[in-house]
């Protein structure tokens with residue numbers, strides 16, 4: 016088996032893998048939800064579905080998101096403003112199909128989620144990267160890029176970013192939105208990690224601004240339930256949703272995955288997802304702390320990093336220049352792996368960075384992985 020997303024040679028600890036552990040995928044909860052769904056004499060979910068997704072699922076999801084996003088009581092998330100997707104990857108592809116043309120410019124963060132770069136490349140988009148600091152995108156730098164490149168899209172991962180772990184501050188969210196409005200740029204917010212916060216609480220998601228014509232907010236069940244569900248959602252104002260619903264694929268095939276969505280609808284109606292997300296937060300917080308402790312113990316003199324307040328990743332910077340090829344060879348010999356910084360750069364930079372994930376392995380393996388990484392870095 017070999018896909019970009021998944022293959023670890025036996026015996027190797029791959030600290031780069033950005034997946035949930037198999038043991039954390041809630042098979043019993045999904046079995047319970049599926050039994051609930053099949054007990055109903057309702058075949059709608061087996062038919063072609065409405066373009067935005069079934070109204071029952073959208074209502075259940077809207078209620079869940081209103082609670083999880085702490086939406087103001089006067090402005091809850093509305094089912095009408097939601098569209099189901101096959102996950103953020105498919106949503107990005109659909110957005111590119113409907114709202115861009117080859118040659119258009121997309122601005123991304125440096126660093127950014129490397130597989131989004133693949134999707135933008137599939138659509139012939141020109142990628143320009145915008146710098147970040149510890150508070151996320153830097154508005155002044157972004158403003159200059161908007162003037163220079165007239166982009167069609169801004170792609171941002173505002174909360175617990177992949178790979179940097181950085182969260183865009185509340186003040187900057189407002190500034191970034193204002194800039195996108197002023198320059199007529201579509202702000203695509205990938206909020207895949209927003210609900211996985213372990214310390215404090217993040218600023219409100221762009222999803223709560225999704226009635227603004229400038230914003231499309233993306234969410235996913237991949238990291239809060241199971242990637243194999245291939246289910247996510249998109250929030251946008253009515254005109255954008257109408258354009259997406261008129262997409263050829265939806266026009267022909269109807270809304271995305273009505274059957275899978277109906278099982279998740281039962282999960283939501285049985286009120287099982289909130290507790291599961293709380294369990295994931297506790298589990299990942301402990302794993303993050305274990306990875307942080309191991310890095311301080313074994314690699315404190317070699318790497319520096321900020322402790323992320325949520326998400327999946329620690330983004331480490333080597334204190335001395337790295338030779339990527341030599342390190343890869345040494346890591347293979349030590350049976351450990353990581354994701355090298357340049358993958359997350361749209362311009363071949365970030366050579367001294369490593370992305371390490373604390374979601375996939377339990378504490379003992381994280382510690383052993385760091386020991387091996389220390390051996391590789393020392394050799």
Ligand SMILES: Cc1ncc(COP(=O)(O)O)c(C=O)c1O
Pocket residue numbers: 033101102103104105128172177205207234235236237242246247
């Ligand atoms: C930032 C980001 N966006 C999107 C995805 C993929 O999301 P989905 O499984 O919903 O397609 C990932 C998965 O690692 C991610 O880290």
